[in-house]
Amino acid sequence: MDAIKVGMADLKAIESPGILTTLGLGSCVGITLFDKKSNIAGLAHIMLPSSKEIKNNSNKAKFADTGIELLVEKMLLIGANKNFLVAKIAGGAQMFSFNSKSNILKIGERNVIATKEKLKELKIPVVSEDTGGNYGRTIELNAEDGSLLVKTIGHGIKII
Amino acid sequence: MALNTNDINDIKIDVLKELGNIGSGNAATALATMISKKVDMDVPKVKILDFKEVPNILGGEEAPVVGIYFEMTGEIVGNIMFVLDLKSAKNLTNILLDRENKTLNLDEMDISALSELGNILASSYISSLSTLTGLNVAISIPSLATDMAGAILSVPAIQYGYIADYVLLIETYFQEGNNKVTGNLFMIPEIDSFEKLLKSLGVC
Numbered sequence: 001m002d003a004i005k006v007g008m009a010d011l012k013a014i015e016s017p018g019i020l021t022t023l024g025l026g027s028c029v030g031i032t033l034f035d036k037k038s039n040i041a042g043l044a045h046i047m048l049p050s051s052k053e054i055k056n057n058s059n060k061a062k063f064a065d066t067g068i069e070l071l072v073e074k075m076l077l078i079g080a081n082k083n084f085l086v087a088k089i090a091g092g093a094q095m096f097s098f099n100s101k102s103n104i105l106k107i108g109e110r111n112v113i114a115t116k117e118k119l120k121e122l123k124i125p126v127v128s129e130d131t132g133g134n135y136g137r138t139i140e141l142n143a144e145d146g147s148l149l150v151k152t153i154g155h156g157i158k159i160i
Numbered sequence: 161m162a163l164n165t166n167d168i169n170d171i172k173i174d175v176l177k178e179l180g181n182i183g184s185g186n187a188a189t190a191l192a193t194m195i196s197k198k199v200d201m202d203v204p205k206v207k208i209l210d211f212k213e214v215p216n217i218l219g220g221e222e223a224p225v226v227g228i229y230f231e232m233t234g235e236i237v238g239n240i241m242f243v244l245d246l247k248s249a250k251n252l253t254n255i256l257l258d259r260e261n262k263t264l265n266l267d268e269m270d271i272s273a274l275s276e277l278g279n280i281l282a283s284s285y286i287s288s289l290s291t292l293t294g295l296n297v298a299i300s301i302p303s304l305a306t307d308m309a310g311a312i313l314s315v316p317a318i319q320y321g322y323i324a325d326y327v328l329l330i331e332t333y334f335q336e337g338n339n340k341v342t343g344n345l346f347m348i349p350e351i352d353s354f355e356k357l358l359k360s361l362g363v364c
Contacts, residue, residue: 007212023221024310027318047321054322095315096229096303107318136311
């Protein structure tokens with residue numbers, strides 16, 4: 001089965017059978033939502049924590065807050081039930097390290113925090129996660145069972 | 161914030177391109193001096209890419225690449241990142257260390273050589289930026305990481321994400337003997353610095 005690619009600042013929702021993938025997540029966060037009753041799966045690849053922090057915020061899929069809202073909307077539109085949605089998240093790494101006060105490099109961590117806050121607000125439980133560290137991840141969400149495959153260079157492969 | 165980079169006009173883009181050309185020209189000269197060999201170089205290409213296109217420049221999101229990252233401080237605040245695919249990185253260290261090592265693993269010598277080279281390239285780039293704008297700019301020590309292209313490139317993409325939906329990068333290509341090297345330099349000023357930079361060049 002060919003996986004459907006979700007790029008940076010992009011999101012997609014599908015019905016089973018199908019696989020959604022995002023390749024080489026760094027400090028960005030991959031947010032996957034799954035409704036196991038209707039087997040509807042969604043994946044968002046967000047880059048920044050909040051659309052409220054900056055002026056240029058027309059691309060909703062770029063931010064954790066608006067990206068998650070839009071993804072939920074899209075999934076409901078093709079038949080998902082909000083009460084059955086569960087989330088799995090991956091990414092949010094810090095690729096480079098410095099001994100400085102600059103919080104630019106901590107953006108991965110801030111993306112993860114903002115993602116969890118938004119999911120909590122929407123009452124969507126986070127059932128598993130593989131976040132942080134200093135390495136990239138490729139993820140594949142299977143719409144048949146909601147399993148999330150996480151691949152890395154030198155840090156193993158796992159299903160969460 | 162007065163500046164909206166989505167409305168960025170052609171003149172501003174041309175200025176940024178020219179800045180890129182001069183900067184990487186100086187960087188290649190610095191490299192040639194460092195290794196005391198003739199280095200062939202193409203005119204650097206300055207590209208403006210949508211986020212989705214970014215990872216493709218280095219052979220796809222999952223291709224292994226090396227990123228060398230610096231913080232810019234002084235009158236322009238932001239970051240500079242030099243990225244090259246693993247093959248190019250190895251070719252480069254072969255040039256620098258004067259050897260023919262075919263493996264793709266980076267050893268300590270490679271990492272140290274790449275950090276130093278990144279340092280020289282970024283410094284010569286910054287020094288031309290400083291000369292052109294009359295602004296004081298300094299760079300930090302390098303931080304190096306090897307990983308998937310998508311993951312490494314998410315760093316400059318996110319920083320551009322604050323000001324735009326695209327990134328600006330300078331692609332340089334050089335060659336010494338049979339060793340071919342393609343490298344990409346990202347210069348990422350913070351939004352206020354971006355405005356200051358353009359103003360100092362008389363285009364704001």
